[in-house]
Amino acid sequence: MPGRTPLPLPPRELPRVMFWRLRRNPLRRRSDLAQAWIGLGLTLAVPAATPLLMFLVGDAAQRHYARTAQHEAATRHHTTAVLVEDARSHPEPGSAEARQTLYPTQVRFTDAHGRTHTAHADAQPALPRGTTIRVWVDMDGDLTDPPLSPDQIRSRAMGSALIAVLGVHAAAALAYGTVHRVIQHHNLVAWETAWAATAPRWTTSP
Secondary structure, three states, X not given: OOOOOOOOOOOOOHHHHXXXXXXXXXXXXXXXXXXXXXXXXXXXXXXXXXXXXXXXXHHHHHHHHHHHHHHHHHHEEEEEEEEOOOOOOOXXXXXXXXHHOOEEEEEEXXXXXXXXXXXXXXXXXXXXXXXXXXXXXXXXXXXXXXXXXXXXXXXXXXXXXXXXXXXXXXHHHHHHHHHHHHHHXXXXXXXXXXXXXXXXXXXXXX
């Protein structure tokens, strides 16, 4: 109604519900308090450790992939291959999709030891036989991917760090879930034991 002062909203009870195990009350069990402290410890420890974990895992992954890139650069070489057949034609020549599509095409190339090989390499559509393309070859004379680039090293290191953080959070959640189930089982056993001692006094007829 106009001019009527709205009633104040009741205080939110969410924090009291979330942390009821930490409040002293006659119904609280020692197992409730233990579960509360374990949950609180995990809640504080995991976020606090996340930045350090990301740095350590990311740095280790960065060094690992950097060494991998150095090894690949030392054991792979860029060489010229000649198409021994016409590359497939794209159904929509000149389209953006055609410019991004590559087709496996048979090529001939020479490895670092002077041996001639024939294999299938990705080529742009409609390239005629005899066209040369650049390919990467390993020490065994097999076609391979180019060495890892700095961007690839960076993205893989970041991915490793994120996976490690997600793994820690999942492990913490699993640990708390396990603690909850163990404590719940303990409480049920204690309740059954107490009820077995109390039930006769409640059910015995006078």
